[in-house]
Amino acid sequence: MKNTNRISMLLACTTVAALVLGACQPQIVEKEVVVTQIVEKTVEKEKIVEKEKIVEVTTEDFTTPHPILSDLKVRQAIAHCTNRPEVITSVYSWLDDKAAILMDTNIPTSHWAYTKPKVQYAFDVATGGALLDEAGWKLGEGADYRADADGNELSLRFTTTSAQFRQTWAAVFEANMKACGVRVVRLHAPAAWWFGDTTGVARRDYELGAFAWVGEADPGGQSLYACDKIPLPSNGWEGQNGMGWCNEAASNAIKAANNTLDRAERVKQYALFQDGFAADMPSLPMFNRVEVNATATDLAGFDPRPGQPYPTYNIADWERPGETNLILALSQEPASLFSLVENAWVASLTASLINGVGITSLDYDFAANLYFKELPTLENKGALLLAADVKDGDKVVNAKGDVVELKAGEMIRVVDAAGDLPLYGDIKLKEIEYKGGGAQMPQMTMNWKLESGLKWSDGNPLVAADIELSSKITCDADSGATDFTICERTAKETFGNTEYSIMLMPGYTPPLYFSIGPGWYPAHRKLSDGRKLADVPAKEWTTLPEVAESPIGLGPYTITKWEKGVSISFAANPNFYKGKPKTPNITIKIVQDTNQAVAQLLTGDVDVVFGETLGAGEEVATVKAAADKGDVKIFFTPSATWEHVDFNLNTK
Template identity: 90%
Template sequence: MKSSNRISVLLACTTVAALVLGACQPQIVEKEVVVTQIVEKTVEKEVVVEKEKIVEVTTEDYTTPHPILSDVKVRQAIAHCTNRPEVIASVYSWLDDKAAILMDTQIPTSHWAYTKPKVQYAFDVAKGGALLDEAGWKLGEGADYRSDADGNELSLRFTTTSAQFRQTWAAVFESNMKDCGVRVVRLHAPASWWFGDTTGLARRDYELGAFAWVGDADPGGQSLYACDKIPLPSNGWEGQNGMGWCNEAASNAIKGANNTLDRAERVKQYAIFQEGFAADMPSLPMFNRVEVNATAADLAGFDPRPGQPYPTYNVADWERPGETTIILALSQEPASLFTLVENAFVATLASTLIQGVGITSLDYDFAANMYFTELPTLENKGATLVAVDVKDGDKVINAAGDVVELKSGEKIRVVDAAGDLPLYGDLKLKEIEYTGGGAQMPQMTMNWKLESGLKWSDGNPLVAADLELASKITCDPDSGATDFTVCERTAKETWGDTEYSIMLMPGYTPPLYFSIGPGWYPAHRKLSDGRKLADVPAKEWTTLAEIAESPIGLGPYTITKWEKGVSMSFAANPNFYKGKPKTPNITIKIVQDTNQAVAQLLTGEVDVVFGETLGAGEEVATVKAAADEGDVKIFFTPSATWEHIDFNFNTK
């Protein structure tokens, strides 16, 4: 075994290619990411925000309760008045099971952390109207819109992007609200303003605000919903709780869920949070986006699942009776197969054929798929968590998650392992101010066991040098890598031919610790210029044909031919440790036009069309009709991206 004390480790699932696909699938993003739309077409009735305005604010701004939305009955009424199946039908007319993508909390219903809250919001205009009556908003005789006792009309500004997708469903929402006597004034703003650093959402400049979040395999949520994450002028607009919602019990629960590694405790705390979220209705979850894949009618083994971004996780099991080749249609061609720097969907999908998918997240639940005997967890003793002594000069992770060096007198906020907040087992934490004299902090180590018999497609065995090379390249900025989150937070790693160990810095205890594992590159591989891959400087890797165009791997297939702009050919890896794939050959065919891809699927020229190519437009209806006749199969999968409407509890 070889070990190193330098900070050099792979990005565990924060960058797919950092774990060379074999060890890290899928990509995990450790922060909430706003999804913007590309289409910016405007309609006559919308109001477009044309330029950024600089507004002088004081620390008291944005703390005044909103005269309408601060009333929970109004928010609950809006939820009941929203016909979400109708909203879904406006953008996904071809989807039969609309209930499958409905959401009632911020967590997808297939997620391990989801607990159905007792409070539900079925479409019920009468119930919504009754709540508005109770809130003092009456519908006068002959009136279209409600008003209060002073004659003020119940009118709310609804802001979102000018993407056609949102214009479509927003129009339905506006109509729903009118049926309940609520006037909605729609503003479709440019995405650059709505998602700007100092405008739109970032400055809470909305009453009703619609956009999408990309859900994570880890549900997170603390920065979105905790009481101390409300962005205000007085705190420099820190935090993402733009609603201004503060429910102390829910806030404590979301913090508790994010600061323990005990899964049962996390489920319990998330359940408490979801009850509070549903009861208070700070944000109306609308629906998951839909990913649509289609295949030949007789293709077996294809099984896309929520939470799993690449359906090729089990490609070795795909087969068609009597066929020796399966043809996949992609609308774009990979720029490179060096997925450390090229992580587009098409590049990563093609790479999974060569590298395999070591870790899956089917239904948002992680599991070892290949290469590893199991994921190292605290429960199975593959991971350890201990309290360690730290002192001046030690590098640790502070309470904000940053790498710092402890120094006396600098008042550094850290997490001490002698508190009352449960992390796991008997280890409990508290946040302290380090000023010198030492402290105790939690430290994690993950010990990975690899399957026996792992070989590269050229027949050479996987060895420790391959794992060490991957660590070196992944954490070298010259390689083109851009994310060094885990690299910078690693205290020590040890490589072996069949095992790998990584020790994190004190204070770094990420919820997805069990996905922080090894990657590998073939250190032995001889290049066309005579050098070994292990001897090539990181700065040259992006231009190496052996890396970008003809990499070797441990996965089920090898790349045999790449005709640029036309196709990529793959053959079964004779040294795949799980045996021969069920189908000897895979071909990726570049079909840039969606209509052409659909036509070729229907005529049998291609066998699989992925969502990346199929999209969610009229072409889906064509494929759906063919599927109804039994000519093809179509798969509708709730994606991790979900639409919602936030309610701003405050006004300036």
């Protein structure tokens, strides 16, 4: 499904993983820390002729159309009745350009896969009311809420977390609905229940459900919206299509978008999906969250972008006139710089100064940033796609994405000129039940070419042994690594001083194939006990100071001092292959209190306050006021995380 380990070294410049392959990995629900857990009921009561009996939950309980939300006109009315700019203002009062974070599909508007859907839902109470009238929900004279012909009130249960952020915007949503005659009964549940494995969202226990998806550079979406991803008791609650929405055309489009390697075809299929999604309104996209960064007014080079998780991707270009040291404020201190086991944002950002950012995803589009001449793609011939002959007993990746030994009865995707799944160019696939006797399956190889002159900060050149060591440690469970998706789906690797090649198993063709590349560790590095890093067993790596606290890298800076709880100091790497960074020294200062960080920015004691520290509270208003006067610069960037309200189209 993903290789966070192999890809992160490239994207976030750590030698391990942080990026998820969205097409192969379900998107992750944001979780909040709570202490209360509500236990799921496994049976429900049904009253028949005043007698009570216990009945087991059946699949039919989750396929019965919801008496209100199964009506498209009601869902469309709710969309028209929602004043999303007002909702945004309730949580981001300081944001001027609210249109920049409005969403009308599941894909951010700045994403390459976004296409404006044909059906739009402008805020219009009159239109919403007319749709509700047509659906049979009338507003009686003097009444606050609508009712049907039998007098049943139009009332819906709205469930979300108890976080203040959601309580704030949910109150506005409730008021919006009341203005249209819809009663919303809000339930702010503990996050442990709402996001529990057997409760809340996972069991579709809501009518209107609000939460956030954490978006990724690849739009993915198949697990969220395909018809065969509706969680039910009969399928063990697999899938994340909790709305129970099934539009065959949209489902086929999202599957096609996730199973082709052709960018133009992906855009086409995502456009078809977004049209179906907007027309059916199974889920109401609300807004992207906002990441806020602030800097000294004369800092040049700082350029945070949507889709790019670490704004330090170009830190070698940051500079202030006359300054030889930039001070960056973080509210948290990294637990370790061994990114294979510590992938917290602050750790990855800190490590990026040492390792550099090999691949960027600016505006959700991937590009080689450091170390690589280019990304290996099918278009530039750096990647190869062939029809591989496979036979019984060979290891392949089946149609479900699992690694299996090929045998009769296995569902696989084979190369077939008459296939209905276009993969790339003239290559088409067809899903079949393998009968034995051999077949042809798609197989990919990526050939990476590194820039010349790459050296570690100690002056030693990058060599094949360094790349091979990274592969070894990344794929060793004793190292503390937890994700072996790429490791398990790799057929062959070849290592060179300036080249690296990876062949994937037949059947494995992830859309982000061009980001599956090499990492590296300094195999030559001598430790304090006299051993070389290459000779240390993987199980010891997490405790090595040379790995966790003072690693060396190929990036623009090298760590010089770490005063725990206070600061981490860096100096320019004299062996950085691109030359000297524009600022000789960097200091990461630990400032746990947001107000203190803001105060130090305003007095000039720190040069950068990241969104991780600044947050989205009243402190942002203070910084914006200073920015409006020209005292600092402030950057508002739409986050990949987005809020939405799902409509459960079914009921028990």
